[in-house]
């Protein structure tokens with residue numbers, strides 16, 4: 530019994546040592562992580578994600594923040610990976626089907642007193658040309674960092690609706706800034 534306990538404790542201690550070694554290595558870079566909240570950015574040293582929010586560390590103080598208050602997390606770009614377009618894409622996870630679109634429209638009209646600016650609802654010619662199965666997706670022509678875009682993303686996160694928010698064009702994927710609602714589109718299987 531106690532033998533098992535000590536084995537576990539040892540593994541735990543070793544694990545912690547590894548984690549600490551990694552942390553102190555990361556801390557040698559002075560760049561901070563930004564937690565973007567609805568009411569502004571918050572610069573922090575470390576962030577760890579939980580199911581219902583984030584723990585963040587500033588100096589020696591660790592604080593929990595509710596997921597609903599967080600618009601997104603911005604980590605400093607590693608200089609070697611600037612070519613990756615993923616930095617310009619924000620992603621949210623969850624379950625979705627196109628018939629859920631009504632409640633998003635309802636939210637948007639209620640908040641902004643105008644219809645949701647849809648650029649694609651389900652499959653479009655462009656998606657077919659690019660080879661994406663977009664039958665269960667819809668595109669909203671809003672910049673993710675605009676007031677309307679941020680409000681929409683916050684709503685999608687609160688409702689656990691998956692989305693991909695593009696800050697710019699991605700060749701073969703996005704013509705410009707927009708918010709794709711739904712899971713990542715699968716590739717159209719080659720037709721014969």
Ligand SMILES: [Zn+2]
Nearest residue numbers: 666667668709
């Ligand atoms: Zn889309």
